[in-house]
Amino acid sequence: MTQIIPKHLIKDMPSIAYTGKTIIVTNAEDAEIASEELMQEDIFGFDTETKPVFVSGKSNSIAIIQIASSEKVYIFHVKRFPIKGKFKEFLESPKYLKVGVAIRDDVKKIYKYHKVQTEASFDLTVLSKERGILEAGLRTLTARVFGRKISKRQQLSNWDNFPLSESQIIYAATDAWLCRELYFELQNCKP
Template identity: 35%
Template sequence: MHTNDPRPGFAQRMTKEEINTCPIRRWEGAVHVVRTAAEVSQAVRALAEESLLGFDTETRPAYSKGECYLPSLLQLAGESAVYLFQLKHLGLPGPLREILADPKMIKAGVSLAYDLQELHKLARFEPAGFVDLGTLAKEAEIKNHGLRGLAAVLLGFRIAKGAQTTNWARDVLAPAQIQYAATDAWVGRELYLRLRQEGGNSSR
């Protein structure tokens, strides 16, 4: 389909240097940090109106051998707002598991198998409606499969990485962490929409 496509990322993998020439963009809309049962109910009601969500998780980084942490944050991006669920305070409550198990609600992200495996350590659920952007990228014959590479290839911008290795388990997230986490989820949603255009009717 795109074998002779001359665009960077299609003809050959877009390099880190090429990605770094792209302008930085961030999610600039509403962000809701959710840490109480009442806030979960409110968020889930709003998310129930959506048919497509950008999906991501963040975990506190581990620097020593044998050190590991449960996921700290679950991000879901709708059309006009991003919701950041602080799992440290919430666990993985039933209403949130229902969204993750809803086959009619598409959840788009990268490296989903690992994220879902980690979320299962908090509570069991049957994941449904998940679409891995890396798989869609391969089907569209794009050589970059990660979130940052795909954002550069398909959306023409790059995502700042400054907050990536910060402590996601802190009680109150810093503004830079909130913006980073919201941006990652928003980009997942935008990439799904763009990959649908690239793939035509060849994939869902």
């Protein structure tokens, strides 16, 4: 693998998006059920989205947490309910590996706004650098590993919206799903 991929090459690649089952979780009761389902596995794609702020020094709390299992992507709309019970247990457990790009920032925000210490988080940039990929954003990793591009059009949308738009759901689900897929693919690459 070469180390850098030019942006103009990414632009010309075919698109990739998650097309599997997506579960939108909007209350604590459904979060309990979803968390019990998640606890049947042990490796997950993980990402968060936050309503953007265009004022220096300000930030918003996390609006959604996306978690991809082998069969589904769960989108937890945490602006609508507290993180507690099985969902909190899932996030805090070292038993469940959560993989993402720049996941440390997500973990910090979850703690800052929800006082939940997310354990067993793994940053894909560590694995990608071991494989000689220096530019390690999700878009670049997807292009490098799968030869596909992901849309970032929804990145700066209003994630506090309820309900989320279809394009927001696809964007959010794709990010979490790709984190999980990239983890397995990068594990199989020789350094």
